[in-house]
Amino acid sequence: MFKLRSEAAKGYTLSAPATAYVGFLVAAPLIILIAYSFWSQTYVTLDKSLTLKNYREALADPLVHHLMLRSIWIAGAVTLTTVALAYPIAYFIAMKARKKTIWLLLITIPFWSSYLLRVFAWKLILGFNGVMNSALLGMGLIDEPLSFLLYNEFAVVLTLAHAWAPFAILPIYVSLQKIDPSLLEAATDLGNTPVQRFLRVTLPLTVQGIIAACLIIFIPTVGDYVTPALVGGSDGKMIANLIQVQFGAANNWPLGATLSLLAMMSVGFVAIVFVIAGRGVGRRIR
Amino acid sequence: MTEKNIIEMKAVEKRYGSFRAASDIDLELKEGEFFSLLGPSGCGKTTVLRMIAGFQEPSRGSILIDGQDMAGVPANNRPTNMVFQSYAIFPHLNVANNVAYGLRGKVPKAEIDARVTEVLEMVELGGLHRRGANELSGGQRQRVALARALIMRPKVLLLDEPLSALDKKLREQMQFEMRNLQQSLGITFVMVTHDQYEAMTMSDRIGVMFDGRLMQIDTPATLYARPCNRAVASFIGEMNILPALLMEEGNSLLLIDAAGFGRMQIERNPNASGHARDILVGIRPEQLEIKAEKPADYPATVQGTVSNVAFYGENIHYHVAVDGIDTLMAVSVPNYFHTVDFNRGDAVWLGLQEASVIDLGKDK
Amino acid sequence: MKRPSLLVVYAFAYLVFLYLPVLFLPLFSFNSGTIVAFPIKGWTLDWYRKLGEQDTLIQALWNSLGVGAVAALMATALGLFAARAFVRYRFRGQAAAEGLVMLPLVIPGIIVASSMLVLFLFLGLKPSLITVTLGHTFLALPFAVSILKSAFDDFDISLEEASYDLGCGVGETFRRVTLPVVAPGIVASILVTFTVSFDEFVLAFFLSGNQPTLPVYIWSQIRFPAKLPNVLALGSILLFVSVMLLVLAEYFRRRSSTRDVR
Numbered sequence: 060m061f062k063l064r065s066e067a068a069k070g071y072t073l074s075a076p077a078t079a080y081v082g083f084l085v086a087a088p089l090i091i092l093i094a095y096s097f098w099s100q101t102y103v104t105l106d107k108s109l110t111l112k113n114y115r116e117a118l119a120d121p122l123v124h125h126l127m128l129r130s131i132w133i134a135g136a137v138t139l140t141t142v143a144l145a146y147p148i149a150y151f152i153a154m155k156a157r158k159k160t161i162w163l164l165l166i167t168i169p170f171w172s173s174y175l176l177r178v179f180a181w182k183l184i185l186g187f188n189g190v191m192n193s194a195l196l197g198m199g200l201i202d203e204p205l206s207f208l209l210y211n212e213f214a215v216v217l218t219l220a221h222a223w224a225p226f227a228i229l230p231i232y233v234s235l236q237k238i239d240p241s242l243l244e245a246a247t248d249l250g251n252t253p254v255q256r257f258l259r260v261t262l263p264l265t266v267q268g269i270i271a272a273c274l275i276i277f278i279p280t281v282g283d284y285v286t287p288a289l290v291g292g293s294d295g296k297m298i299a300n301l302i303q304v305q306f307g308a309a310n311n312w313p314l315g316a317t318l319s320l321l322a323m324m325s326v327g328f329v330a331i332v333f334v335i336a337g338r339g340v341g342r343r344i345r
Numbered sequence: 346m347t348e349k350n351i352i353e354m355k356a357v358e359k360r361y362g363s364f365r366a367a368s369d370i371d372l373e374l375k376e377g378e379f380f381s382l383l384g385p386s387g388c389g390k391t392t393v394l395r396m397i398a399g400f401q402e403p404s405r406g407s408i409l410i411d412g413q414d415m416a417g418v419p420a421n422n423r424p425t426n427m428v429f430q431s432y433a434i435f436p437h438l439n440v441a442n443n444v445a446y447g448l449r450g451k452v453p454k455a456e457i458d459a460r461v462t463e464v465l466e467m468v469e470l471g472g473l474h475r476r477g478a479n480e481l482s483g484g485q486r487q488r489v490a491l492a493r494a495l496i497m498r499p500k501v502l503l504l505d506e507p508l509s510a511l512d513k514k515l516r517e518q519m520q521f522e523m524r525n526l527q528q529s530l531g532i533t534f535v536m537v538t539h540d541q542y543e544a545m546t547m548s549d550r551i552g553v554m555f556d557g558r559l560m561q562i563d564t565p566a567t568l569y570a571r572p573c574n575r576a577v578a579s580f581i582g583e584m585n586i587l588p589a590l591l592m593e594e595g596n597s598l599l600l601i602d603a604a605g606f607g608r609m610q611i612e613r614n615p616n617a618s619g620h621a622r623d624i625l626v627g628i629r630p631e632q633l634e635i636k637a638e639k640p641a642d643y644p645a646t647v648q649g650t651v652s653n654v655a656f657y658g659e660n661i662h663y664h665v666a667v668d669g670i671d672t673l674m675a676v677s678v679p680n681y682f683h684t685v686d687f688n689r690g691d692a693v694w695l696g697l698q699e700a701s702v703i704d705l706g707k708d709k
Numbered sequence: 710m711k712r713p714s715l716l717v718v719y720a721f722a723y724l725v726f727l728y729l730p731v732l733f734l735p736l737f738s739f740n741s742g743t744i745v746a747f748p749i750k751g752w753t754l755d756w757y758r759k760l761g762e763q764d765t766l767i768q769a770l771w772n773s774l775g776v777g778a779v780a781a782l783m784a785t786a787l788g789l790f791a792a793r794a795f796v797r798y799r800f801r802g803q804a805a806a807e808g809l810v811m812l813p814l815v816i817p818g819i820i821v822a823s824s825m826l827v828l829f830l831f832l833g834l835k836p837s838l839i840t841v842t843l844g845h846t847f848l849a850l851p852f853a854v855s856i857l858k859s860a861f862d863d864f865d866i867s868l869e870e871a872s873y874d875l876g877c878g879v880g881e882t883f884r885r886v887t888l889p890v891v892a893p894g895i896v897a898s899i900l901v902t903f904t905v906s907f908d909e910f911v912l913a914f915f916l917s918g919n920q921p922t923l924p925v926y927i928w929s930q931i932r933f934p935a936k937l938p939n940v941l942a943l944g945s946i947l948l949f950v951s952v953m954l955l956v957l958a959e960y961f962r963r964r965s966s967t968r969d970v971r
Contacts (some may be wrong), residue, residue, distance in 0.1 A: 066798045066799060066800065067798065067799070067801065068800075069797075069798050070794045070795075070797075070798030070799065070800035070803065071794075071800055072794075073790040073791065073793055073794035073798070074790065074791045074794035074803075074810075076787050076790055076791070077787040077788060077790065077850060077854065078791070078806045078809050078810060078915055079812050079849060080787055080846070080850070081809050081810050081812060081813060081850060082809055084825065084828070084844075084847045085809075085812055085816070087828050088824030088825055088827055088828040089824065091824070091827050091828055091831050092823075092824050092827060095827060144723070144863060147716060147719050147720075147723075148719070148720055148723050150716070151716045151717070151719070151720045151722075153769075154719050155714075155716060155717070156720075162720075164959060165724060165727075166724075166727065167955075168952055168955065168956075169727045169728055169731050170964065171904055171908070171952060171954075172731055172908070172947075172948045172951050172952065172953040173907075173908035173910070173924060173944070173947055173948070173951065174908065174909075174910065175908070175910040175924050175927060175928065175947060176731075176734060176908075176927070176944045176947060177730065177731060177941075178933060179729055179734075179927075179944065180730040180733055180734050180765065183733060183734075183737070183745045184730055184744075187865075188746050189745065189746060190733055190737075190745060190747065192746070193746035193747040193748070194747045196746050197748060200863070211904060219890075221726065221727070221730060224723075224727055236802060243764060245810035248760035274815065274866065275814070275815060276817045278816070278817060279815060279816070279817050279818060280817075281815075281817055282817020282818060282819040282820050283819070284818070284819045284911050285910060285911060287793050289931070299817070299819035302819050302820075302823055303819065304821075306823050306826065306915070312827065315823060316823075318826065319819070319823050319824065320843075321818050322817070322819075323817075323820055324822065326817065385807045397734070397740060399873075399874075400870055400873075400874075419873070420870070420873040420874050420877075421873045421874070421875075421876045421878055422876075423879055425874075426874055426875065427870070427871070427874045429867040429870065429871055430867070431865055431867050433865060433867040433870065433871035435868060435871070435872075435886060435890070436868075436890060437889040437890055437892075446875050446877075446885075447875030447876045447877070451876070493871075493875065494874075494875075497875060497876070
C-alpha cells in the first residue's frame with residue numbers, strides 16, 4: 060500500500076487531470092491562434108497558405124496602435140489607482156483592525172456579485188441622466204448634468220478600480236500580515252519615526268505583494284471587454300473591443316487571432332519589464 | 346512479562362537516498378514489556394517505531410511480530426496499534442465513534458458498544474461517549490487515542506511521544522496511569538520519547554538511540570549506573586566526564602590516573618565498548634561530596650573554587666572550578682536543611698569514593 | 710471622545726465606495742419610474758412580478774443553473790485531486806503545475822474567450838452550453854484548487870495513518886476519514902465555483918451560441934432602455950443569490966479550517 064508507488068508518482072497521477080485540462084485549454088487554442096494568425100481570409104474563404112499579411116496589417120494600422128497603447132495606458136492607470144487606493148485599506152486591516160476576518164469578508168463580498176452587473180451599475184450612476192447627476196441636481200450643487208462622467212477613460216478607470224479592489228487588497232494584506240511585529244518595534248527602538256519606519260521597513264517588505272497585486276490587475280485589464288464596451292464610449296474603447304469585432308461582426312478570424320497574440324505579447328512584455336523594475340525598486344529601498 | 350519474543354528486528358536499516366535514518370537495528374522485545382526508544386530529536390527513533398507500525402518499509406533487514414515476518418504486510422493488517430503524537434483524533438466523530446472506528450463493520454454492533462464502554466472505563470473516560478472531538482481537553486484526547494488503539498487488542502501498542510503535548514503535571518500523572526494500564530493489560534508497549542525521565546519512570550527497558558543507531562539497550566538502573574559511552578552517559582542524567590590514563594587493566598578492575606583526582610582503582614564497565622591508554626570516566630554530580638575542609642574519609646579529593654550556585658529546591662547544584670580539570674565540576678547536594686552552604690568564590694574540597702567512578706571506555 | 714484616526718475614516722469611506730454602486734441596483738429595481746435617476750417616483754414590485762412572464766429569461770436561467778452545476782462539479786472534482794497532490798506529495802515540477810492551474814485567473818478574458826471559440830470550432834464543437842461549461846470549468850478551477858488546498862492544509866496526515874493503523878484500507882480510509890474531514894471545503898468549493906460560472910459573462914458571450922446564459926441574456930437586454938427596470942430586478946436577484954451562496958461558502962470554509970485538528 061505504501062510502497063506501491065512513490066510519493067512523486069502519486070503526486071503526478073492526482074494532479075494530472077487538472078494540469079492536463081488547463082494545459083490543454085491554454086496550449087491548444089494558442090497553437091490554433093498562432094496558425095490562424097499566419098493564414099488569411101477574404102470574405103468567407105479561409106486561405107491556409109502562410110502569410111505575414113495580418114501582422115503587417117495590424118502593425119501598420121494606426122487604429123490598432125492607438126487601441127493597444129490606450130489599453131496599456133488605461134490598464135496602467137487602473138493598476139496604479141487601484142493599488143494606491145487599496146494599500147491603506149490592506150494596511151488598516153492587517154495592522155489596525157480588530158475584526159480582521161469580518162473586514163476581509165466585507166471587502167470580498169461585492170466582488171462576488173456579477174462583474175457585468177457592477178459595471179452596469181456604474182453606467183447607471185455616471186450617466187448623463189443618471190444617479191449621480193440627478194442627485195447632484197436635486198441637491199442644487201450643479202445647474203446642469205455633468206457630461207464628463209460617462210463614456211470616457213475616466214469612467215473606465217473608475218469602474219475598473221472598483222471592480223479590482225479585492226485583487227489589490229488581498230495580496231498586499233497577505234504580505235503585510237507576514238511582517239513580524241517585532242521588526243517594526245525594532246525599527247522604532249532604533250530611532251525611526253512612524254513615517255521612516257513605514258518607508259524603510261513596511262514598504263520594502265510588501266513590495267512582493269504590490270507586484271503581485273499589480274500583475275493580477277494589469278494583465279486581465281488590458282484585455283477587458285465589458286467595461287470599455289459599457290462605460291467607455293468611443294473615447295474609452297480598448298483592444299479587446301476590436302478583437303471582439305473581428306471574431307464577431309467583421310468575421311475576420313485571422314486578424315482577430317493576430318490581434319489576440321499581439322495583445323498577449325504586449326501584456327507579457329510590459330509585465331516582465333514591470334516585474335524586473337519592481338524588484339529593482341524593492342532592492343533600492345532596502 | 347514472559348520470555349517469549351513479541352518483536353524481533355534483525356539488521357534493520359532505513360535509507361532515504363544517501364541518508365541513513367536508522368541502521369544496524371537489532372532488537373528483541375519480550376511479550377508484556379514496556380520498552381522505550383529514547384534519544385534526541387532526529388535520532389531515528391520515530392523511524393524505527395513507524396517501521397514496526399508499517400508506515401515505512403525497512404530498506405534492509407527484517408521485522409518479525411509474534412514470529413511472523415512483516416515484510417510487505419501493510420499497516421492495516423499488522424497486529425500493532427499506535428497512539429500518535431498529535432493523537433489524530435478524527436474531528437468529525439464523537440468519542441465513542443472515534444474509539445469504535447477500527448471495529449466498525451468487523452465486529453457485531455452489540456459487542457462494539459460493550460467494548461467501547463469497557464475501554465472508556467479503563468482510560469477513565471466513562472460516560473463521555475457522545476462528547477465531540479473538539480470538546481476534549483489535551484488529557485482527554487490522549488485518553489481517547491489510547492482507548493482507540495487498545496480496543497483493537499493489539500499484540501504491541503506503539504506510542505509516539507504520547508505525552509509531549511501535555512503540561513508537566515498532567516504528564517507526570519499520565520506516566521503512572523499508563524504504566525499501571527500496561528501492567529494490568531500485559532500488552533507490550535513500545536514508546537518513543539526524547540524525555541529521559543519519562544523513559545526511566547515508565548519502562549522496563551530503554552533503547553538509547555543516536556544518529557540512527559541503537560547505542561545501548563538496558564534497564565533504567567543499568568543505563569544510569571553503567572552507560573556504555575560518553576553520549577549515553579551525558580544524555581541520561583547529568584554526568585561529569587573526565588579524561589583518564591589507563592595504567593593497568595584487569596578483568597574486573599582498572600587502575601587509572603584521572604585528571605585532577607589522581608590514581609584510583611575503579612570497576613571495569615562490561616558495557617564499555619573497549620579500552621585504550623586514554624579513557625574517559627564519569628562521575629554523577631550527587632556522588633561528589635562538597636566540604637569546606639578536606640574530607641577525611643574519601644580516598645580521592647580535589648580542591649577548587651565555587652563558580653556558580655543553582656538552587657533547585659530539592660537539590661542545590663554547585664559548579665566548581667578545579668585545577669587540572671578543564672571543565673567545571675557539577676556537584677548536586679540534597680537540600681536537607683534548606684540552606685545554601687557555599688557561595689560563589691568560596692574555596693571548597695570535593696571528595697569521591699572510587700566505587701562511584703564510572704568507566705566509559707576509550708576516548709574516541 | 711477619541712477622534713477616529715484618518716485610516717479608520719478612509720476605511721469606511723472605501724467600504725461606501727465598494728458597496729454603494731452595487732446597492733443602487735436593488736434600490737432602483739423597486740422604483741416605479743423607468744428612468745434610473747433621483748428622485749425615486751414610487752415603490753413597486755411590478756418589475757419582479759413581470760420577470761416570471763418572460764420565457765427566454767426562464768430558459769436562460771435554466772441554462773445558467775445547468776452550466777453552473779456541471780462546471781462546479783467538474784472543477785471541484787479536478788481541484789480535489791490536484792489540491793491533494795499539491796498538499797500531500799512533493800514532486801518535481803510541482804511549482805510549475807500549481808502555477809499552471811492558477812493561470813486561468815490572469816489570462817485576459819477576451820483572449821480566453823476568443824481562443825476557446827477557435828479551438829472548439831476547430832474540434833467540431835458548435836458553440837453551445839457544453840462549450841460554455843467546458844470554459845467555465847477552466848475558469849473555476851483555480852478557485853476550486855485554492856479553496857481545497859487550504860482544506861487539505863489543515864488536514865493532519867496522521868489522521869489517515871491512524872485509520873490505516875486501525876485496520877482500514879486506502880478506499881475505506883478515504884471514505885471514512887478524508888472525505889468527511891474535507892467535506893466542508895468541498896461544499897465551499899462547489900458553491901464558489903458555481904457562483905463564478907453563474908456570474909461569468911465574456912466567455913459565455915463568445916461560447917454560448919444561441920443558448921444564452923443569464924448574464925448573456927442581461928447583456929442583450931441592457932441596450933434597450935425600456936427593458937432597464939427588468940434588468941435591474943433580475944440583476945438584484947442575481948446579486949442576492951450570489952452573495953447568499955458566498956456567505957454560505959464562507960461558512961463552510963470556516964468550518965473546515967477552524968475545525969481543530971491538532
